[in-house]
Amino acid sequence: MDNFAIAAMVRELEELLPGALIRKIYQPDAENIILRLWNRHGDRRLLLSTAPRVSRLHLTEKTFPNPASPPRFCQLLRARLRRLLAIEQIPGERVVQLTFAGEEDNPYRLMAELLGGRSNLILVDAHDCIVDCLKRETRAVGERALMPGNPYHLPEARPRTLLADVSLQVPEAFWQADEFEGWLKREIAPMTPLVARDLAAGVRLGLPAKEVLESFRQRWLLAPLVPQIVEIEGRSLLLPFDVQFLEVSRQRPFASFAAAADCFYGELEGAEGNAGGQEEMQEALRRGLRRVDRLLQKLEQEKESLGGLERQRQLGELLVANLYRIRRGMETVTVEDYHAEPPRPVTIGLDPLLSPQENAERYFRRVKKGKRGEVHLVRRREEARQQKEWLQEMLYALEEADTAEELTAIRAELEEAGVIRPNERWRASRRPGDPKEQVRRLQSPGDFTICWGKNNRTNDYVSRHLTAADDLWFHARDMPGAHVVLKRGQHAGDIPTEDLLFAARIAAGYSRGKDAIKVEVMVAEGKAVHKPKGARPGLVTVSRFTSVLVPPLRPL
Incomplete structure (x- = not known):
């Protein structure tokens, strides 16, 4: 919640809530507190959330689970707070102060610091001492240590x-x-x-x-x-x-504004609840793509620096052929370069501290070291290329996802790959669905079964488990998209062109090129499709294929 939204919400709450009795306080999870309030305006629920991506406060019509055993901070609030006296925003800051009357009318302040990843709820007594916090900070944050008994200070802010x-x-x-x-x-x-x-x-x-x-x-x-x-x-x-x-x-x-906030965060947390945040996953994938692009650029520069290995070998051979002309202490030697057409003189640099033979060996050592580096460079480039392809496939799958089950499967794969941090809030109650149940199927005009996936896990299942050696496999060339298989079944002989093109159009339709006029699609026999050892889900190599150019199709 930004500063203007907080101010607008407080402006509304100032008219509705002061004087309200606290009927109940409950804490559905580690980051949210619900205050159930009652006054002449009726019964209302005030949500105080310290969730890093959606820290906020607003009235809500939604219901939340009430744990059988209230957590520590919830028990404290129940014991101390009786009536809400006032609510105000610290001018210019994302901090809201809720003033309460407690037992024997003792005043308390609940400080809602809505600061994203540093959000917290802090109960402060009449002496400006911290009674307790929703999130205790055992280490000092700046000059503040958020622990019971410490004096409370507002977060440090730049003067504006x-x-x-x-x-x-x-x-x-x-x-x-x-x-x-x-x-x-x-x-x-x-x-x-x-x-x-x-x-x-x-x-x-x-x-x-x-x-x-x-x-x-x-x-x-x-x-x-x-x-x-x-x-x-x-x-x-x-x-x-x-x-x-x-x-x-x-x-x-x-x-x-309360209704707007309740709707806005309900929709946002719908994605959060389904898969830990669709926007978070997209941003993590884009960061990954930027990193791998920088790596590929760096590896390309290293490749260019290795481009002179053949010339280093030639210079070493020229030194060997002219050892009789070289003496220790020489810094250069000019010899006839018989590698050039026509031969011409070339000056070769020498180390004056080395013997003629050692100078020649120095050039050959450079070549050997460069060759080893070249092998390592080829491997790193291939790994980076595969990583980029996988990230692009994941980003496309995320754009295509339209159900909670699909988002959960993508989230699980990203967590497994270390692209994003595990989110325990959804993991305990949500599991990725079985890929075999998520595969899409239909019959072609000639009654062939066509199957395709919509994310990396279902693509992996289609290519590894559903594609037989004599089936036909399809994928949009050089872009993210679905793996499509046309099952031969009991049909012998050549597959009709109409059915082949129908399957190719589905592969084009479920690819990044879905809005293009025509897309180039790879067509391969199942026996030519292989998953490299250790490759991520959805990554395959194709040893032989042909291509067709077809308009995309997304069958209903």
């Missing part, structure tokens, strides 16, 4: 100018769009990259920076909230106001 400051002015040095955007992100609070980009877009349209900022400031401080979920540049965002200058491709308004 508050947006509510009436004296807020844009220095002349930052009137240009790029400088203006950077200044907003560095110096103003609250501020987010999206809002800074939107205001800078207004400056690019010719509007003065100070007018753009003042207009937004007035809308934010004085205008009613406009709760909505929008899509900008392909990304779904939760906003309490309209953007002015950026293009919005989709917009969903809500009656309250």
Whole structure:
């Protein structure tokens, strides 16, 4: 939850919750606390979440499991808190202070630090001492040690100018769009990259920076909230106001910001719950592709540096043929290069401390060392190439996934490969489905059975277990896609062209080239398809194949 979203949520809660009695507190998991509150507005559930990717607070209509035995921090809150007195945001920060009355009206503050990976809930007494934390920090974080009995201090923050400051002015040095955007992100609070980009877009349209900022400031401080979920540049965002200058491709308004937040995070955690975060997996795969591209570039440079091995061998041979002309102490020798056409003189560098024979051997040692490095380089390049192919296949499978089962299978494979960290929140209750049950099948026009996979594990099952030696195997050439097999079954002789092209079109349709007019598809006999020893799921080598160019097809 960004700074504006927190401020909008607090603005709503300030009107609804003060004075509410606490009916129940429960903790469904290690990162979430639910406060069930009651006042004249009715019964409400306030969610406080410290989940790193979705730290937030908002009213929720959703139900959560209530463990039979309350965890430590939940028991403490139940024992100490009775009534919610006030809720406020620390100005400009992603920290919300909830003030409670406890036993005998003793005051307590529950500090909700909604700081992504550093999010925490901290109960503080009237003497500013920490009673306890949801996540205890045995080590000091900056100058803070978040442990019971320690004094509580707010997280250290860089001084910035508050947006509510009436004296807020844009220095002349930052009137240009790029400088203006950077200044907003560095110096103003609250501020987010999206809002800074939107205001800078207004400056690019010719509007003065100070007018753009003042207009937004007035809308934010004085205008009613406009709760909505929008899509900008392909990304779904939760906003309490309209953007002015950026293009919005989709917009969903809500009656309250709490309703918008509940919907937004419900959809986001739907992906989280199914597979630990689809966006997280995509970003991990893209990082992996960037790393492997850098490695391949480095290996290509090493290959170029090894390109002179043959010349080093020739120079060594020329030295051997002219040993009688070389004396210890010489730094160069000029000899006739009979490797050139026509032969011409060439000057060869020498080490004056070495004998003539040792100088020749020095060149041959370089060649031997280079040859060993060349073998190692070829192996590393092939490993990197296979890794890139696998990452591309995984990214494509993630884009194609549309069920929780498929996302879970992809998550499991990425965890197994060490691309992302294990996520215990979903692993205990969700298991990847059986690949054989996820294979897609249909009959061709000539009644041949066609099977194909939609991710690496099902592709692996199709190629290793469903493809017989005389079946036909298909895959879009040089791009991620499904492994497709046309089962010969009891049919003898050649497979009709119509059926072959039908299977090839499916391979094209379930590939990265699905939107192209035509795609080149490899066609191979099953006996030509092999999985290298130790290769990741879905990676195969094809010893012999032909190609066909077909339009993609995705049968219903």
